[in-house]
Amino acid sequence: MTHRVADALPLTVGIDVGGTNIRASVVDGDGEVLDTVQSPTPHSARALEDALDRAVRELRRRHPIGAVGLAVAGFISDDRSTVRFAPHLPWQDAPVAARLTERLELPVILEHDANAAVWAEYRFGAAAGGHNVVLVAIGTGIGAALLIEGTLYRGSHGIAPELGHLQVVPQGRACPCGKRGCWERYCSGTALADTAIELLATDPGRSTVLAREVGRDPGSLTGRRVAGAAQDGDPVALAAIADFARWLGLGLAFVSDIFDPDLVVIAGGVSSSAPLFLDEAREEYARAVTGAGHRPLARIRTTQLGEAAGMIGAAELARAVLAEPGRRASRVARSGR
Ligand SMILES: [Zn+2]
Numbered sequence: 001m002t003h004r005v006a007d008a009l010p011l012t013v014g015i016d017v018g019g020t021n022i023r024a025s026v027v028d029g030d031g032e033v034l035d036t037v038q039s040p041t042p043h044s045a046r047a048l049e050d051a052l053d054r055a056v057r058e059l060r061r062r063h064p065i066g067a068v069g070l071a072v073a074g075f076i077s078d079d080r081s082t083v084r085f086a087p088h089l090p091w092q093d094a095p096v097a098a099r100l101t102e103r104l105e106l107p108v109i110l111e112h113d114a115n116a117a118v119w120a121e122y123r124f125g126a127a128a129g130g131h132n133v134v135l136v137a138i139g140t141g142i143g144a145a146l147l148i149e150g151t152l153y154r155g156s157h158g159i160a161p162e163l164g165h166l167q168v169v170p171q172g173r174a175c176p177c178g179k180r181g182c183w184e185r186y187c188s189g190t191a192l193a194d195t196a197i198e199l200l201a202t203d204p205g206r207s208t209v210l211a212r213e214v215g216r217d218p219g220s221l222t223g224r225r226v227a228g229a230a231q232d233g234d235p236v237a238l239a240a241i242a243d244f245a246r247w248l249g250l251g252l253a254f255v256s257d258i259f260d261p262d263l264v265v266i267a268g269g270v271s272s273s274a275p276l277f278l279d280e281a282r283e284e285y286a287r288a289v290t291g292a293g294h295r296p297l298a299r300i301r302t303t304q305l306g307e308a309a310g311m312i313g314a315a316e317l318a319r320a321v322l323a324e325p326g327r328r329a330s331r332v333a334r335s336g337r
Contacts, residue, residue: 010066014315019088027315031124069314120313130263189223249284
């Protein structure tokens, strides 16, 4: 807490705590990443905290650090101190912020990874200038975050929003969450592969590159592969992409009916294939939203910060803690609260 850069916003560390890797970066007050270390994610809570401790200490040897923010794929308590549950991490009801604060003697905050990402896009990226922003991170599933009137919306229990589990098809595809027909079962990388396999099953005579690959091993098909095949003009892949685009537009129409955002940011691995589907998704959204033709529509953009967004947002939220009353910081940063 004594480390500060005179006359500048303090440097902070943002850490993306993923199921596979930990990536920790030193981030400055303009959202620039100055230095990064990465290591595999250990499988026990103790070893994971040791690894986080090591990463921060390594960065701290090279930079003066004021605070640490963790972007965690999981449910976080509303005081941002405890990981309630994270399906891919060894933490359950774990007071991670207190444990790391004690070890590092630095303020440590936790944030849901999608919340951290939308905050970064709002401060430094695709959501700059937005007012009511929805981030939809599309990968194997859908992660989502809301910014309402420039403030992160964390719900009453730190759990909202789970837009990926809006039920869009009653009795539809089974979802790991235990329900059926969730939006992410139709609008994700996983869904792209599932849709392609379904299309091939209804028309087994189709002889395309993708059909031959699926014929050999249906389990090997990924959303990335479908997107690649669509780029090459494979008709089955293109049909799967069109279906995905329709579900993306429809889902965004549902989301707009609830939140009326002015800006939507599409992030996650699938966003790199946005040229394949974004125009069609925008058209479907414009058709499906209530009051179509008689209302302004949300702008739909793709991520600017990409995979670094969670880290940058966590670092920026940690910086805001330093500006809170009772803490000394050189300049007041806008708080995410
Ligand atoms: Zn679900």
